[in-house]
Amino acid sequence: xxxxxxxxxxxxxxxxxxxxxxxxxxxxxxxxxxxxxxxxxxxxxxxxxxxxxxxxxxxxxxxxxxxxxxxxxxxxxxxxxxxxxxxxxxxxxxxxxxxxxxxxxxxxxxxxxxxxxxxxxxxxxxxxxxxxxxxxxxxxxxxxxxxxxxxxxxxxxxxxxxxxxxxxxxxxxxxxxxxxxxxx
Amino acid sequence: xxxxxxxxxxxxxxxxxxxxxxxxxxxxxxxxxxxxxxxxxxxxxxxxxxxxxxxxxxxxxxxxxxxxxxxxxxxxxxxxxxxxxxxxxxxxxxxxxxxxxxxxxxxxxxxxxxxxxxxxxxxxxxxxxxxxxxxxxxxxxxxxxxxxxxxxxxxxxxxxxxxxxxxxxxxxxxxxxxxxxxxxxxxxxxxxxxxxxxxxxxxxxxxxxxxxxxxxxxxxxxxxxxxxxxxxxxxxxxxxxxxxxxxxxxxxxxxxxxxxxxxxxxxxxxxxxxxxxxxxxxxxxxxxxxxxxxxxxxxxxxxxxxxxxxxxxxxxxxxxxxxxxxxxxxxxxxxxxxxxxxxxxxxxxxxxxxxxxxxxxxxxxxxxxxxxxxxxxxxxxxxxxxxxxxxxxxxxxxxxxxxxxxxxxxxxxxxxxxxxxxxxxxxxxxxxxxxxxxxxxxxxxxxxxxxxxxxxxxxxxxxxxxxxxxxxxxxxxxxxxxxxxxxxxxxxxxxxxxxxxxxxxxxxxxxxxxxxxxxxxxxxxxxxxxxxxxxxxxxxxxxxxxxxxxxxxxxxxxxxxxxxxxxxxxxxxxxxxxxxxxxxxxxxxxxxxxxxxxxxxxxxxxxxxxxxxxxxxxxxxxxxxxxxx
Numbered sequence: 036x037x038x039x040x041x042x043x044x045x046x047x048x049x050x051x052x053x054x055x056x057x058x059x060x061x062x063x064x065x066x067x068x069x070x071x072x073x074x075x076x077x078x079x080x081x082x083x084x085x086x087x088x089x090x091x092x093x094x095x096x097x098x099x100x101x102x103x104x105x106x107x108x109x110x111x112x113x114x115x116x117x118x119x120x121x122x123x124x125x126x127x128x129x130x131x132x133x134x135x136x137x138x139x140x141x142x143x144x145x146x147x148x149x150x151x152x153x154x155x156x157x158x159x160x161x162x163x164x165x166x167x168x169x170x171x172x173x174x175x176x177x178x179x180x181x182x183x184x185x186x187x188x189x190x191x192x193x194x195x196x197x198x199x200x201x202x203x204x205x206x207x208x209x210x211x212x213x214x215x216x217x218x219x
Numbered sequence: 220x221x222x223x224x225x226x227x228x229x230x231x232x233x234x235x236x237x238x239x240x241x242x243x244x245x246x247x248x249x250x251x252x253x254x255x256x257x258x259x260x261x262x263x264x265x266x267x268x269x270x271x272x273x274x275x276x277x278x279x280x281x282x283x284x285x286x287x288x289x290x291x292x293x294x295x296x297x298x299x300x301x302x303x304x305x306x307x308x309x310x311x312x313x314x315x316x317x318x319x320x321x322x323x324x325x326x327x328x329x330x331x332x333x334x335x336x337x338x339x340x341x342x343x344x345x346x347x348x349x350x351x352x353x354x355x356x357x358x359x360x361x362x363x364x365x366x367x368x369x370x371x372x373x374x375x376x377x378x379x380x381x382x383x384x385x386x387x388x389x390x391x392x393x394x395x396x397x398x399x400x401x402x403x404x405x406x407x408x409x410x411x412x413x414x415x416x417x418x419x420x421x422x423x424x425x426x427x428x429x430x431x432x433x434x435x436x437x438x439x440x441x442x443x444x445x446x447x448x449x450x451x452x453x454x455x456x457x458x459x460x461x462x463x464x465x466x467x468x469x470x471x472x473x474x475x476x477x478x479x480x481x482x483x484x485x486x487x488x489x490x491x492x493x494x495x496x497x498x499x500x501x502x503x504x505x506x507x508x509x510x511x512x513x514x515x516x517x518x519x520x521x522x523x524x525x526x527x528x529x530x531x532x533x534x535x536x537x538x539x540x541x542x543x544x545x546x547x548x549x550x551x552x553x554x555x556x557x558x559x560x561x562x563x564x565x566x567x568x569x570x571x572x573x574x575x576x577x578x579x580x581x582x583x584x585x586x587x588x589x590x591x592x593x594x595x596x597x598x599x600x601x602x603x604x605x606x607x608x609x610x611x612x613x614x615x616x617x618x619x620x621x622x623x624x625x626x627x628x629x630x631x632x633x634x635x636x637x638x639x640x641x642x643x644x645x646x647x648x649x650x651x652x653x654x655x656x657x658x659x660x661x662x663x664x665x666x667x668x669x670x671x672x673x674x675x676x677x678x679x680x681x682x683x684x685x686x687x688x689x690x691x692x693x694x695x696x697x698x699x700x701x702x703x704x705x706x707x708x709x710x711x712x713x714x715x716x717x718x719x720x721x722x723x724x725x726x727x728x729x730x731x732x733x734x735x736x737x738x739x740x741x742x743x744x745x746x747x748x749x750x751x752x753x754x755x756x757x758x759x760x761x762x763x764x765x766x767x768x769x770x771x772x773x774x775x776x777x778x779x780x781x782x783x784x785x786x787x788x789x790x791x792x793x794x795x796x797x798x799x800x801x802x803x804x805x806x807x808x809x810x811x812x813x814x815x816x817x818x819x820x821x822x823x824x825x826x827x828x829x830x831x832x833x834x835x836x837x838x839x840x841x842x843x844x845x846x847x848x
Binding site: 055056060063064067071101104105108109111112113114115116117211212213214 | 367368371372376379396427428429430431552553554557558
């Protein structure tokens with residue numbers, strides 16, 4: 036049954052890995068599809084892969100099962116889309132990256148550093164008034180880190196979309212035929 | 220492991236000197252020619268016989284390559300939108316791919332409406348547009364428009380061709396994509412660079428489409444499930460849509476109906492898929508469908524959707540549509556299945572192929588389990604059909620009843636006639652009152668509802684009739700005065716190309732469908748719907764006398780200005796005579812201006828968003844209310 040907008044609060048989080056031909060314009064086709072079909076997504080990241088002819092798009096969305104099927108079917112209609120997998124969260128390594136600039140002077144620095152140590156994240160820049168922290172991890176871990184840092188004053192923050200790989204020796208791109216055509 | 224490449228998904232067309240392929244990669248087999256010549260040659264090699272278009276700066280090299288030796292017929296239109304619609308009309312009439320060639324910028328944006336129309340109605344079409352040179356892309360150059368970007372939402376696929384060497388392969392792929400799977404429009408944007416460069420032309424070309432594998436054949440499990448559902452259902456209906464027309468499945472649909480005993484209802488694009496005279500055909504369903512068709516679907520226990528997509532104009536309020544029915548959905552596009560309605564048996568595949576496999580499966584099931592008795596069901600359906608036939612009232616003001624005009628056109632026309640319509644009331648009356656005899660004999664803009672579709676589509680249909688049927692299939696366009704004015708310039712293209720299209724304008728002097736809604740839902744506030752092009756009555760002198768009488772344009776004079784024959788009919792006698800004359804003229808287009816009543820309404824009607832069970836047969840009569848279980 037049509038259920039728009041497809042993304043509802045409280046729906047289950049899904050991570051889709053979309054293997055696409057590595058051609059110009061692919062991202063525009065995919066993101067345009069999400070926009071015009073009213074599919075709200077949480078994050079989208081595109082990257083090269085182990086194969087030069089294939090790029091990989093990782094999409095996360097809070098969505099119910101039926102609209103999710105429609106998203107997958109619509110994506111499959113794009114000719115540059117080669118394969119779509121709805122990753123099983125139990126069998127997937129899922130990571131995001133955040134760079135966060137936190138206010139930290141002589142008085143609060145040691146407290147912040149303690150958090151850094153506990154979360155096993157890294158300090159990549161230090162200034163008398165601030166720290167820049169680089170953290171990778173699952174979305175939940177980064178959320179709780181940021182919640183703690185918030186007390187000290189977050190000056191600036193940037194966060195990547197989620198990327199994900201399945202566990203075990205198999206690659207999603209096995210048996211996927213790509214193409215080395217460079218034009219649109 | 221190969222190193223990751225730079226992320227091409229973000230990057231655009233490379234600028235600078237065009238990359239020369241290294242000697243080992245360059246193709247040196249084949250005939251040397253320019254990209255423009257390769258376009259023409261590739262279209263010839265693909266078997267394209269007719270091309271529609273209009274030239275311009277960025278596509279000039281291709282037009283330069285079209286000459287007396289060119290194997291396809293080129294039809295010059297007067298507006299790029301018409302080139303697109305003509306290609307659509309040609310495609311529907313012949314079942315082949317429609318091809319049009321237009322220029323960059325405004326030429327390309329003008330054709331977007333036709334592309335969107337073809338996308339909604341799944342019409343196979345290749346649109347070749349010009350584009351500025353590779354080094355000018357992104358500079359806001361003269362007549363530059365990112366047509367690939369503009370058309371992302373409304374194409375099946377699109378290409379930006381930057382190198383001549385790609386042209387034969389890209390055209391091969393475009394043609395293949397347009398006609399296979401769920402048909403649709405493919406845009407090929409040809410940069411001037413690609414048109415002027417030289418290449419070595421070789422044929423045939425290998426297609427490289429790793430992400431394109433449409434399913435055409437259904438697997439066995441779903442077929443036996445479907446056969447079982449047929450065996451368990453006592454009120455089945457076949458709901459047949461445009462996909463069955465694209466798949467040329469008229470014969471299979473008829474056979475399925477014979478084998479199962481199920482009645483057939485059709486959507487707008489599927490009119491004529493099985494002849495209207497067949498007793499199993501209940502007519503069109505939905506917003507303006509017959510009571511029998513809409514009523515049968517509302518009461519059925521098995522709805523078999525065959526190449527249809529549960530459009531809102533068909534279903535009305537979705538939760539109330541065929542509420543007791545289990546659903547078998549046959550469609551070549553998996554994304555259509557479960558999009559609007561949950562399905563019990565999904566069958567992905569080409570309609571003809573699926574039905575060819577399904578019918579023996581059903582026969583096997585019937586041989587073992589017998590056939591359900593549908594007598595009670597047919598009694599119900601026939602009761603609706605007899606009690607609520609299509610009907611209309613004569614006009615109270617002495618003008619013609621538009622429905623009568625359509626019936627008379629149908630009565631006098633050859634059974635081979637290809638009927639084309641614009642969009643509006645006249646389109647619904649045509650769909651309701653024409654006695655369709657054959658598939659591929661009804662061309663209309665369904666999904667997008669593009670006013671102005673009629674005349675250029677009729678042009679394309681006539682070109683197709685000339686090509687495939689030796690002109691033996693006459694083309695009648697039933698248009699409205701509003702719809703016709705959107706593309707009336709194509710009368711010139713009809714005249715110069717000797718296309719004897721017959722045009723019936725149901726002239727009610729208003730945007731009739733909008734007026735009908737204003738009457739029913741906007742308290743008779745006729746905001747911006749008076750066209751004043753059909754006010755005169757029998758005996759009035761048009762263009763003179765009373766101030767109220769405007770009649771601009773005078774459609775008869777307009778036809779004559781374009782070298783066509785124009786006639787006008789106020790009365791039934793005049794109408795019968797004009798239609799008889801028009802059917803005899805075969806050397807030029809004929810236009811008849813039928814003066815019809817402006818307050819004639821399309822009935823039956825389901826108000827937008829209402830349940831189909833609330834259908835109004837005529838004002839005050841809602842025969843389906845409360846009868847369903």
